[in-house]
Amino acid sequence: MSxxxxxxxxxSVQRFWDNYLFIxxxxxxxxxxxxxYIKHIEGYTSAHQRHPLNTHIGKDVDKYLNTKGRLKNLKExxxxxxADAIRLLFVELVQPQWAxxxxxxxxxxxxxxxxxxxxxxMRNAISNEIVAPSTNYHxxxxxxxxxxxxxxxxxxxxxxxxxxxxxxxxxxWIARFFRYSDWQNIEKLCLGDIQKFLEYLTLSRKxxxxxxxxxxxxxxxxxxEVLGRNIDQALTFPKAxxxxxIPTILSSVEVKLxxxxxxxxxxxxxxxxxxxxxxxxxxxxxxxxxxxFDYLQITxxxxxxxxxxxxxxxxxxxxxxxxxxxxxxxxxxxxxxxxFGEVHLPNALARKIGAAAKNLQWQYVFPxxxxxxxxxxxxxxxxxxxxxxxxxxxxxxxxxxxxxxRVTSHTLRHSFATHLLESGKDIRLIQELLGHADVSTTMxxxxxxxxxxxxxxxxxxxx
Numbered sequence: 001m002s003x004x005x006x007x008x009x010x011x012s013v014q015r016f017w018d019n020y021l022f023i024x025x026x027x028x029x030x031x032x033x034x035x036x037y038i039k040h041i042e043g044y045t046s047a048h049q050r051h052p053l054n055t056h057i058g059k060d061v062d063k064y065l066n067t068k069g070r071l072k073n074l075k076e077x078x079x080x081x082x083a084d085a086i087r088l089l090f091v092e093l094v095q096p097q098w099a100x101x102x103x104x105x106x107x108x109x110x111x112x113x114x115x116x117x118x119x120x121x122m123r124n125a126i127s128n129e130i131v132a133p134s135t136n137y138h139x140x141x142x143x144x145x146x147x148x149x150x151x152x153x154x155x156x157x158x159x160x161x162x163x164x165x166x167x168x169x170x171x172x173w174i175a176r177f178f179r180y181s182d183w184q185n186i187e188k189l190c191l192g193d194i195q196k197f198l199e200y201l202t203l204s205r206k207x208x209x210x211x212x213x214x215x216x217x218x219x220x221x222x223x224x225e226v227l228g229r230n231i232d233q234a235l236t237f238p239k240a241x242x243x244x245x246i247p248t249i250l251s252s253v254e255v256k257l258x259x260x261x262x263x264x265x266x267x268x269x270x271x272x273x274x275x276x277x278x279x280x281x282x283x284x285x286x287x288x289x290x291x292x293f294d295y296l297q298i299t300x301x302x303x304x305x306x307x308x309x310x311x312x313x314x315x316x317x318x319x320x321x322x323x324x325x326x327x328x329x330x331x332x333x334x335x336x337x338x339x340f341g342e343v344h345l346p347n348a349l350a351r352k353i354g355a356a357a358k359n360l361q362w363q364y365v366f367p368x369x370x371x372x373x374x375x376x377x378x379x380x381x382x383x384x385x386x387x388x389x390x391x392x393x394x395x396x397x398x399x400x401x402x403x404x405x406r407v408t409s410h411t412l413r414h415s416f417a418t419h420l421l422e423s424g425k426d427i428r429l430i431q432e433l434l435g436h437a438d439v440s441t442t443m444x445x446x447x448x449x450x451x452x453x454x455x456x457x458x459x460x461x462x463x
Contacts, residue, residue, distance in 0.1 A: 069370025103264025
């Protein structure tokens with residue numbers, strides 16, 4: 001290369017970094033972080049030396065970030081920083097046509113790892129550690145000070161095969177009760193202490209009726225089922241009546257608008273939730289084998305209450321779902337080539353068919369964007385995405401759509417049930433599709449639509 005060409009090249013390189021630095025300042029990236037953003041881009045460009053940036057496409061970004069996501073020592077915040085650095089590079093500097101429509105959100109948010117006490121993995125303990133570690137000081141003290149009682153509590157709740165979320169919630173309320181009782185000897189605590197605690201929650205903390213009920217149930221479980229004490233009088237405690245709440249429903253037009261505000265994986269997941277009535281965790285935990293394209297149905301195996309049910313799969317979603325599964329399959333193949341590719345299996349299945357953990361049929365339909373280290377087994381796995389990522393995406397979409405209604409991920413489930421009821425479907429069928437144990441739970445949707453006595457026209461319209 002001649003000297004003149006060399007000078008021109010050096011000027012262009014300097015101009016490139018000056019422009020990128022200007023973008024970092026404009027986006028209020030801190031001085032301390034700017035040098036790392038620049039290093040991340042240096043790493044990206046050096047990995048594509050023979051591939052000019054203006055010729056890159058979304059799949060190049062996918063491949064690079066998937067490779068970075070397999071690094072064991074790369075922390076979560078570092079991975080998100082790399083993804084953000086590349087986003088600013090293409091969206092604001094290189095500006096190819098595909099950059100605005102690319103799903104950058106999945107790399108910046110879907111990378112969140114499952115916590116040790118997340119319901120999906122909290123019971124996957126090694127032999128000498130029956131529960132996941134907790135950062136909550138009061139829970140830790142409950143476990144240490146009342147070690148035998150805590151062990152008995154855990155064993156009792158698991159023998160009864162109660163939900164892991166119930167275990168987590170009960171443990172939190174029991175720890176709060178002991179804290180309120182000033183960590184007294186458990187033998188000295190009695191019915192009066194329970195009543196004082198419940199009165200404190202109601203009068204001082206102003207908790208809702210449903211929260212009061214959960215606190216009472218957790219203490220009844222501890223004293224009656226774990227400690228074997230008769231505290232039936234606790235049931236006579238004057239409880240606040242639970243007020244029936246009418247769920248927030250989106251019309252068909254509003255559902256379309258909400259989905260139009262979503263992109264990529266978030267849009268597909270939200271579409272599935274509305275089309276099937278799934279809960280957010282049921283959607284996150286879907287595995288390849290759960291989807292039946294021939295019968296157009298999805299089997300939900302890890303539902304609330306450890307129940308299973310079958311829900312319909314919309315034909316309109318088949319192309320995007322098949323395309324998504326093909327991409328996930330390629331990621332899984334790359335994980336296998338890199339020496340990974342194992343997925344979490346329930347304990348019983350892990351013992352019976354442990355080798356199947358690397359089979360495609362057991363992989364999550366919506367995996368995390370990076371691998372995570374399982375501190376118990378010592379293995380690096382790709383878990384499903386964290387449910388809060390989808391919840392945040394839906395809230396952002398609702399804000400962008402300028403809804404005045406309070407929209408959450410569960411609103412899609414409510415809308416699914418209501419729209420089926422509006423179309424004339426039987427309430428018992430909807431109960432089965434939603435997985436409700438009692439039809440009275442499903443009946444709440446009759447209050448939303450114009451059925452029976454609610455089909456009343458406002459007298460103002462007759463003026």
